[in-house]
Structure formats: structure tokens, C-alpha cells
Amino acid sequence: MITNYLKKNSVVQNSLWIIGSTRTGKTTRLVSQFYQWVEGGLDWSNPKSSSRYQRTPSKAPGILVFAANDDNRRELADRLTEVIRGRYPVLSKTPLGFFQDEVMLFWPLLIGRLDFKAQFPLRLRPETEQDLATQHWRTDLDNDLLQLPGGNDYTRVRRLLDLLQLAAVSGIPVEDIPHMLTVGIPEEEGNPELWSTVGKLLLEWRSWCLERGLLTYGIIAELYWRYLLPDPTYQQYLQQRYQAVLADDVDDYPAIARDLFETLLNQGAVGAFSFNPNGQVRLGLNADPNYLADLASRCLVEILPDLSVDAFRDELANTVVELISNSMFIEGLPESIQSIQTTSRAQLLQQTAGVISQAVKSGQVQPGEIAIIAPGLDAIARYTLTEILTKEGIAVEPLNDQRPLISSPMIQGLLTLLALVYPGLGRLVNRDAIAQMLVVLSSQPQVQELKGERLNVERLKVERLNVERLKVEGSNLQPATLIDPVRAGLLADHCYAPDPEQPRLLPVESFPRWDRLGHQATTAYSEIFQWLELQREQQQQGLIPSCLVVFDRAIQKFLWHGSNLAYDQLAALRELMETAQHYWEVNGRLGKELKVNDSSQTNQQPSNRQRSTQTIAKFILMLRRGTVTANPYPVRRLPTATNAVTLATIFQYRAARRCHRWQFWLDAGSSLWLSGGAATLFGAHIFLKEWSGRPWTEEDKVQADQQRLERILRDLFGRVTERVYLCHSELAVSGTEQNGPLLSLIHTAINTAVS
Numbered sequence: 010m011i012t013n014y015l016k017k018n019s020v021v022q023n024s025l026w027i028i029g030s031t032r033t034g035k036t037t038r039l040v041s042q043f044y045q046w047v048e049g050g051l052d053w054s055n056p057k058s059s060s061r062y063q064r065t066p067s068k069a070p071g072i073l074v075f076a077a078n079d080d081n082r083r084e085l086a087d088r089l090t091e092v093i094r095g096r097y098p099v100l101s102k103t104p105l106g107f108f109q110d111e112v113m114l115f116w117p118l119l120i121g122r123l124d125f126k127a128q129f130p131l132r133l134r135p136e137t138e139q140d141l142a143t144q145h146w147r148t149d150l151d152n153d154l155l156q157l158p159g160g161n162d163y164t165r166v167r168r169l170l171d172l173l174q175l176a177a178v179s180g181i182p183v184e185d186i187p188h189m190l191t192v193g194i195p196e197e198e199g200n201p202e203l204w205s206t207v208g209k210l211l212l213e214w215r216s217w218c219l220e221r222g223l224l225t226y227g228i229i230a231e232l233y234w235r236y237l238l239p240d241p242t243y244q245q246y247l248q249q250r251y252q253a254v255l256a257d258d259v260d261d262y263p264a265i266a267r268d269l270f271e272t273l274l275n276q277g278a279v280g281a282f283s284f285n286p287n288g289q290v291r292l293g294l295n296a297d298p299n300y301l302a303d304l305a306s307r308c309l310v311e312i313l314p315d316l317s318v319d320a321f322r323d324e325l326a327n328t329v330v331e332l333i334s335n336s337m338f339i340e341g342l343p344e345s346i347q348s349i350q351t352t353s354r355a356q357l358l359q360q361t362a363g364v365i366s367q368a369v370k371s372g373q374v375q376p377g378e379i380a381i382i383a384p385g386l387d388a389i390a391r392y393t394l395t396e397i398l399t400k401e402g403i404a405v406e407p408l409n410d411q412r413p414l415i416s417s418p419m420i421q422g423l424l425t426l427l428a429l430v431y432p433g434l435g436r437l438v439n440r441d442a443i444a445q446m447l448v449v450l451s452s453q454p455q456v457q458e459l460k461g462e463r464l465n466v467e468r469l470k471v472e473r474l475n476v477e478r479l480k481v482e483g484s485n486l487q488p489a490t491l492i493d494p495v496r497a498g499l500l501a502d503h504c505y506a507p508d509p510e511q512p513r514l515l516p517v518e519s520f521p522r523w524d525r526l527g528h529q530a531t532t533a534y535s536e537i538f539q540w541l542e543l544q545r546e547q548q549q550q551g552l553i554p555s556c557l558v559v560f561d562r563a564i565q566k567f568l569w570h571g572s573n574l575a576y577d578q579l580a581a582l583r584e585l586m587e588t589a590q591h592y593w594e595v596n597g598r599l600g601k602e603l604k605v606n607d608s609s610q611t612n613q614q615p616s617n618r619q620r621s622t623q624t625i626a627k628f629i630l631m632l633r634r635g636t637v638t639a640n641p642y643p644v645r646r647l648p649t650a651t652n653a654v655t656l657a658t659i660f661q662y663r664a665a666r667r668c669h670r671w672q673f674w675l676d677a678g679s680s681l682w683l684s685g686g687a688a689t690l691f692g693a694h695i696f697l698k699e700w701s702g703r704p705w706t707e708e709d710k711v712q713a714d715q716q717r718l719e720r721i722l723r724d725l726f727g728r729v730t731e732r733v734y735l736c737h738s739e740l741a742v743s744g745t746e747q748n749g750p751l752l753s754l755i756h757t758a759i760n761t762a763v764s
Contacts, residue, residue, distance in 0.1 A: 024280040026305040029313030031727025035283035036257055042281045044092050046253055072253040074101040077261035104266045108233040128222040134591050136636045138225045142166050168691045173211050174227035178263035178295045179696040180234050183211055193695030195704050234265040248276040255281045260288045264297040267304050287723040290663045293689035300698040326726040330719050341761040348735045348758040357738040362397035376403050378670040380655040382662050384681035408657035413635040417581040422449030424629050430544045430559055433622040435512040437629055443505045444497040450567040451491040451533040491533035496526055514538050555593055596624050663724055670731040677735040677755055678747030683714040
């Protein structure tokens, strides 16, 4: 039963503030409220609202819907559309996505207020923002003027940009950043002179971007809360456009989202908000949950109790938290908590995969009901678990896998190919890269028989994009390389002519023993050689406008093969094309500015070619530095893999708000459980509205880590329905002994199993 109570001294309207722990029905309650608003009309008690909206059968109220992240946004929009059977358009946004759309829409208004140059705004993707900021601050980085905590230039630049975004989403002017850093950061981490330099560089960077119409998330957030939201014209638009606001999981929202909500409520709109005290996944990144929680004073508060009849989700979570926090003694744990303990981590990965395989084969659990959760997933663990389970016929679904684009062999091959088409890129390629390119470009789809079963053509057309599902159903889709690595190495040694300006491949006859390569490899190499010669000739004639055309032609010629690519390969190719297109779009805008400023140059054609070569070289180097680019569109699988083991970090799993029967807590003895696997941004604590104004001490850090750990445990226990495995190895990857905060829980589970 829902318990209603009113906060003291609160102004009560028809708005709702829904509080509940993990999986207590908060989103379901919001969906129900949305249905009531659309079907039954809004019950206005505020005179401001009734005068501007009258319910008619043909007109539904303007309802603005928010979700914490893009995945949750799509799921919430689907549920809302389903409940009203598609009769009303659902406007669903994330907070930052809404700020971006509004700034873009009202850009002419901002131009009038701030006297910008009249040009259409262009949003910078994170990887392009990082690259341009590094170039802009190169002199200061080389002169060691930015001695921020961090091991390299990439980290220092990232921290500078994060400071700008933290201030923007917190509603703090960028001019106040130096003072806040001076007061809030200990002197051993930075002096006032350093913070003054940081403030100056951030102001210069913001001005540089705005002069060119370039927008970052930090600049967008500042433009919204500082200039657009207070504007009377924009407030009038909000009042006419939206009569209600519905926001799910506001504990993950930035502080300026509350400013928007209060503006809407002040104008007479009604709201419905859900808040999870055990959530706060993005605290330390850009969320300010306690500041958002104060919005409850303007709403009717509803507390949703835990409806689970099993004490596993509530009482056991309390017991585990007490055990870890106070080191209290517990005689034993229930069978719901089991342990897997080994000496080395390699043994732990093998034994964990073995337990999962045995449970699936025995019918105890389905793959889709299992989640492997770790504070941090390194490449070794990801590969080992995926390889072992896949060989057993169990599909694995990495959750929102964020890896550098350059980690894909296909991407490496395509970047090497550019150096053979465009002049001046010879120093970016070597024989090993040429050999890899030959292997990648000579791959051909090959459907192999498994267990005596042949995959028919029609079924391949439907399911070829989902390799995991093919493997589960007893088929195996593997690429066959016409040029194997050994022959590719021989060709790179004898048929590649390195040159700083124009490296090129030579005819296959340049290899004295080319007859030993075989017909298949010789034919494949000759096809690649002839294609490259044609592309180089067209590039010299000016028939190729940009490297995007080269990418597109290479993908269609050598990689596509009628869509025989796995989902992750398709995603990597889309990611490359979108990243390159955006990079050249930004470069085109900056290039026009260079042409205007360089009007004294007489011979423009050589300069254009030189700039093109420099741009391609910078793009290749940006990706080779391991830049993690933005997710491609669409960002979720089509069709979705429904019966696969979920593999995720703590942060990814909690942010996705999944639930499973069985959870495997990998590396349970790791100290990374204190941080939840998510790195807190530098200086994030001083940008919270509740900041005390004093430096962050070690005691404050310990307390914050302990509170985060408690929230993580309660949240994870709320997302499992049957069993938790504590997977612990005495030695970490580095060979050091594990000494994490969950050791007491692990030892208790081991003692329970022994007894």
C-alpha cells in the first residue's frame, strides 16, 4: 500500500514525488500517472494553469518526459507509448539532450543576447572536443603551465574540460571556477596561480568555441541555465508548450535540471518525479541528487514500500551492509549467497565460466537470467569469459561496451589503407600494418557446418547480423581470410615499398617466389593492388572529395559482402564513419576560417592538399591514441539478444537498471568496489550545491566511499532475485594480494559453505 505524507512547511500542489528503493515500482507509478494525465486530463488547482490549458477530446496536454540516460529514455518512451496505444506523441529526453535541443532551437535568441557570429551551431563530439582542446592548449602543455594531477596531456586536458562541464551543470559561472578550486582543493594538489591559469584557459576556450559556433556539453549547459532559461521569451514558450513534466530517476540528474523543473512548476505545470535513495549512480560525475531531493518540498510525497515477500532483497541487504560497515559477527549466510574462491585470477575466470556453463546445461538457469558484474572489466577477463562461454554454446552480451575504436582490426586496416591512397602519410604505416590490412581486406564470409547442421540461405539473411544467436542455435558464422597472416607477412616484406611521401604496394610479381603464394592469395592481393592504384589515380585527379569516400568504397568492396558482418563489426564501421564525418565537418568550418585569414596566399591549391594531408594524419593519430568515440546510431541491437549472459561493470549494470536471477560478482575482493568501478571526476565534490566551502579531506573521502559502497550493495541486491556468487581470487591481475572492502563478506560466505 502506498503511504502518503506531507513534508512540514511545504507548498502542496498536484505534483508527485515518488520515493522507493530499487525495483519497487517507481517507473510503473509514473507510467500510471502519465496515463491519467493523457486520458483523464490534468486536475488543475492552480489558477495559472487552468487559464492556459483546457482539456478537450482532441487535445492532450503537453507533457515533457525525462529519463536519466538514453537507454532508459527509449525504454520509458516505449512503455508510455504502449500504455496509451500510440494515441499521443511522447516527447522523451535526457536532461543534457533537452538542453542541447533547446539551445539549438533558440540559437538566434542567444545570438541576439550575446552578440555571437550569425552561423549555425555545431556540437562537438567528445573525441573532437578533446582533440581541439589539446591543440588549443598545446603551448601551455609544452611549457608545463598546467601541472594538474594526471600522468599525461590527455588526462590533464580531460580534467580541464570536465571542470567546465561540472561548473555548467551545477549552475556555477565559469568565472567562479578558480576561486572554488583554490578554496576546495588541498594546496598539495594545486596553488592559486595554477587555478588562476585554469580559469583563464577555460574562458579562452569557451570564447574560442562560441566565436566559431562550436558547442560542447559544458558550453551548452552554461548557455541554457545562464542565458536561455531566465529569458522571458523562452519562459513564455515553456509555459505555452508544456503543462506537465514527468521525470524518472531524478537522483541521477544535474543540478540545473531542478532549475528547469521549478520554472515549470512556478508557471503552473504539474510534475511527477521518482527518486531512488539507493541509486545516485552518477554522483561524482555530473549528478547532484541531494539538491534534486529538495524539490520534494513542493510535491505530494509517495513512499513505495518493497513489495518483495522474500527477505533476500531487504533484510539480507541490511545484514550485509552491517557486516561490512561495522565488522559485526554473523554465524552464517543463507544459501542465496555462495562463493567461488581461487588462488589466481586466471583460475577464477575459468571456474566462474565453468559454474555458469554447468548451470545452463543442467537447466537450472537460462543464459539471459545471468549477469557477471565486476568493478572493472579488463580485456583479459572480457576475452576469457566470452571465449569459454561461447565455446560452450552460451552467448555473451557485453553491456554498453566502451572500447577504443582502434582496437578493431577492421578499423586499423582501413586507416592503413588511407596512407596508401593519400600522399604524405608514409610515416604512419609500417610493414606489420600492411600485413594486417591485407588479412582484413581479404576476409570472406564462410558458413561452416556445426553438429551436422547446415544453415540455409533464407535463415542467414534474417539472422546473419546476430552472431551470438547463430552460435546458440547450432551454427557458426566465421570469416575466411584469402590471405592468411603468414602470406600477408611475406607480401608485406617483398611487395611493399615504404616511402615518407607516397608508400605503395608493388605487383605480386615483385616477390621472386610469388608462385608459392597460391592462386587464392595471389588473386586476392592483385585485386587489392589494382583497387588501390585506381583510388590513388582518382585522388590525384581530384575525383575523391574526402577520405569518407575511400572508406565507403573499401567497406563495400572488401568488407560488406552482403551484410555478413557481426553486430560489433557493423557498429565499429558505423562508429568510424560517423566519427570521420563529424571530424571533417568541424575541420571544414575551421578550414573556411583559415582561408579567410590567409587571403594573402597566392597559390591556394598546394595549400589545400597540404591541409587535407594534415587533417587525415591528425585523424589517424587521434584514433591511434586510443580515443573512445561516441556510440553509433542506432545504439542498440536489432534484434536484441534475449538469451545471453550479461557482462558489465558495476556502473554499467546499475545505469542500465537490469535485473537477473543470478549475479556473479567478479573480483569481489577488489578495492575498486569502493568506487563502484566509476572514476569520480576531479573536483566533483566542490561543485555540489551542498558543498561546505572547505577543502576535501581524507576523512570526507573515506565517508563518501563508504556511503557509495552501501548504495551499491543495496542496489545490486535489489536487482537479483535468487542467487549471488562472490567470485574471489587471492591474487589480483598484478599479482598483489586482494584487500577490498568485501573480504569480510567473502570469508563469512566461505565459512558458511565449509560448515
